[in-house]
Amino acid sequence: DLPLGPEVDVERPQLSFDDVGGMERVKEEIRMKIILPLRQPDLFRAYGKKIGGGILLYGPPGCGKTYLARATAGEVQAGFLSIGISDVLDMWIGQSEKNLHALFEQARAHRPCVLFFDEVDALGASRSDMLKSGGRQIINQFLSELDGVSASNEGVLILAATNTPWHLDPAFRRPGRFDRILFVPPPDQPARATILRLLLKGKPVTELDFDALAKKADGFSGADLKAVIDIAVEAKLRVAMTSGKIQPVTGADLLAAIKTHKPSTRDWFETA
Ligand code: ATP
Numbered sequence: 001d002l003p004l005g006p007e008v009d010v011e012r013p014q015l016s017f018d019d020v021g022g023m024e025r026v027k028e029e030i031r032m033k034i035i036l037p038l039r040q041p042d043l044f045r046a047y048g049k050k051i052g053g054g055i056l057l058y059g060p061p062g063c064g065k066t067y068l069a070r071a072t073a074g075e076v077q078a079g080f081l082s083i084g085i086s087d088v089l090d091m092w093i094g095q096s097e098k099n100l101h102a103l104f105e106q107a108r109a110h111r112p113c114v115l116f117f118d119e120v121d122a123l124g125a126s127r128s129d130m131l132k133s134g135g136r137q138i139i140n141q142f143l144s145e146l147d148g149v150s151a152s153n154e155g156v157l158i159l160a161a162t163n164t165p166w167h168l169d170p171a172f173r174r175p176g177r178f179d180r181i182l183f184v185p186p187p188d189q190p191a192r193a194t195i196l197r198l199l200l201k202g203k204p205v206t207e208l209d210f211d212a213l214a215k216k217a218d219g220f221s222g223a224d225l226k227a228v229i230d231i232a233v234e235a236k237l238r239v240a241m242t243s244g245k246i247q248p249v250t251g252a253d254l255l256a257a258i259k260t261h262k263p264s265t266r267d268w269f270e271t272a
Helices: 024-039 041-046 065-075 085-091 096-109 128-132 135-146 189-200 210-216 222-243 251-260 265-271
Strands: 055-058 079-084 113-118 156-162 180-183
Touching: 024 041, 024 055, 024 065, 024 156, 024 180, 055 065, 065 079, 065 113, 065 156, 079 085, 079 096, 085 096, 096 113, 096 135, 096 156, 189 210, 189 222, 210 251, 222 251
Parallel strands: 055 156, 055 180, 079 113, 113 156
Antiparallel strands: none
């Protein structure tokens, strides 16, 4: 076993792109940049297209960056390793470089494998916590792992996410590193309808007008919609517990829940 600080398990996600609502453009870019090269490397080489490099996803919180990364792994039946950069910095103090290397090695040992880094903006050289924890060294280690200095990254699909891409050290954006930067937008109305449909699948519901509900949920992220459904389901569950009968969730329940919940993506655009 590798000497990792926090336990990091290789997941085998059962999700696919069909489980992700909206984001057609982002999915297409991921297909072209990392899924197809993995499936048909010879074709890419024949056209002189370079394989490798990672994708940086950015956008407001809760709009499915982590979820999409997990679904990417599911699409190609790859393993999935996910770690927050703050874990690398906080929990591995003094051992960050060694453990970062071990993490890449673990992904290499499980290839094909999606290696997902959340909150990569924490690697901004100007961040005070970075300077405290010997910032430059960990950045350099990360860059050399991305460049495949110690071992090839073939079959290792590297994705990272941030809500604030402008904080990331520019060295990460050079070719062969995170050279593709994709905006993961808040879901538009059709995407919100799809997400609601996906999240309510298998739950007892009446016939619902998903488009009308989605329209009322302007500015809601996927995570907001999930919260809305939780509120509506819990309210119904409480009724069901006293009556002993299963009662389907109605459009009115969902509308009421939408009214109580504040859409989270607007703040991001205001501060971004
Ligand atoms: P953060 O920036 O806070 O890490 P995120 O953008 O990574 O947020 P996720 O954690 O991936 O967002 O999304 C939260 C949850 O919302 C997911 O687990 C999923 O259930 C739901 N969700 C978000 N976006 C979608 C989507 N497009 N389709 C289906 N479900 C979604």
